[in-house]
Amino acid sequence: EVQMLESGGGLAQPGGSLRLSCAASGFTFSNYAMSWVRQAPGKGLEWVSAISGGGDTTDYADSVKGRFTISRDNSKNTLYLQMNSLRAEDTAVYYCAKDQSAGSSGWYQSWGQGTLVTVSS
Amino acid sequence: QPVLTQPTSLSASPGASARLTCTLRSGVNVGTYSIFWYQQKPGSPPRLLLRYYSDSSKHQGSGVPSRFSGSKDASTNAGILVISGLQSEDEADYYCMIWHSTAVVFGGGTKLTVL
Numbered sequence: 001e002v003q004m005l006e007s008g009g010g011l012a013q014p015g016g017s018l019r020l021s022c023a024a025s026g027f028t029f030s031n032y033a034m035s036w037v038r039q040a041p042g043k044g045l046e047w048v049s050a051i052s053g054g055g056d057t058t059d060y061a062d063s064v065k066g067r068f069t070i071s072r073d074n075s076k077n078t079l080y081l082q083m084n085s086l087r088a089e090d091t092a093v094y095y096c097a098k099d100q101s102a103g104s105s106g107w108y109q110s111w112g113q114g115t116l117v118t119v120s121s
Numbered sequence: 122q123p124v125l126t127q128p129t130s131l132s133a134s135p136g137a138s139a140r141l142t143c144t145l146r147s148g149v150n151v152g153t154y155s156i157f158w159y160q161q162k163p164g165s166p167p168r169l170l171l172r173y174y175s176d177s178s179k180h181q182g183s184g185v186p187s188r189f190s191g192s193k194d195a196s197t198n199a200g201i202l203v204i205s206g207l208q209s210e211d212e213a214d215y216y217c218m219i220w221h222s223t224a225v226v227f228g229g230g231t232k233l234t235v236l
Contacts (some may be wrong), residue, residue, distance in 0.1 A: 024147075035168075035225070037225075037227075038193075039167060044136070044214075044216065044228075044229050044230040045159070045161070045167060045216050045227040045230070046227060046228060047218075047224065047225035047226070050225065059223050059224060060224075061224055062224075095167075096167050104220070104225075105220070106155070106157050106218055106219070106225055107157070107169065107172060107180075107218050108157075108159075108169055108170075109169050109182060109183060111166035111167060111168075112166065113166060114166060
């Protein structure tokens with residue numbers, strides 16, 4: 001059974017940093033691209049970033065480019081999102097999502113339950 | 122103007138059909154994109170419903186019933202999700218999505234009320 005469990009969320013101050021993790025199981029992690037998608041309270045979905053199965057290709061939303069870094073450790077079956085220079089508008093539930101192939105396609109069949117990030121002083 | 126525009130809300134009766142639209146911004150041609158549709162219920166992550174490119178290139182998400190179907194309307198430059206035989210459990214938020222210029226773009230979502 002495919003499972004993904006996000007962790008690392010919490011309260012951060014504006015300008016601060018957090019690192020999110022997504023521990024995956026039930027599939028060959030390195031064979032699949034992964035993405036982070038967030039949802040601000042009461043708002044819609046916003047794609048944040050994607051990384052290919054091998055980790056060599058990454059993409060970012062303009063809203064986080066230069067501040068967030070996506071990475072993965074295929075030996076640990078874990079996806080990461082390093083978030084720096086956090087802003088109030090980064091407050092959201094962050095989901096990790098599994099793609100259908102090593103390259104990003106948008107076919108997010110499996111999602112984690114999400115981790116809440118709150119940016120506030 | 123957003124890349125993808127969805128009506129904020131839609132209401133329909135049980136047993137009826139609901140037609141949800143996702144209009145692409147002028148200059149972004151619906152004919153060249155696969156349109157993904159996701160369903161989200163309160164407190165849960167999104168659920169993939171389907172991907173639609175054309176009638177010969179479409180895929181249903183795992184376990185998604187055939188009463189959820191996709192199409193396109195080139196005249197309005199829109200992707201369409203039709204839910205037939207509406208059930209109370211279909212009440213949810215629905216999001217369309219495309220890959221556009223090396224980034225994923227979601228529409229703002231449509232809240233479907235079944236009453």
